[in-house]
Amino acid sequence: MFTRHVTLKLKANSAADFTNVIDNEVIPLLRKQNGFRDEIVFVAPDRLEAVAISLWETKENAETYDRAGYQEVLKTLSKVVEGTPTVETFELSNSTLHKLAAKSGVK
Helix, strand or coil: CEEEEEEEEECCCCHHHHHHHHHHHHHHHHHCCCCEEEEEEEEEHHHCEEEEEEEECCHHHHHHHHHHCHHHHHHHHCCCEEEEEEEEEEECCCECCCCECCCCCCC
């Protein structure tokens, strides 16, 4: 399992709108992507910041999304996000929420 962590700067007073855009526009786009498993989003309205973590079956699925679908998501979020989000990638080690085991090679 592979994850993408995206840190976003929200426009002023847009936390509620951001949540609605994620629910109604972004998640439906993600569900169309091959290998997409889940999206977890955290919002800190007082800091105008959000973190979105997407889970993918494979690194290749996440990379394909980054090349093909991510630009559409950025365009959708442009009404509630300022600047360019920061993207980091990780291999999932473990998760109690998803009941997923770590890959044997992860330490």
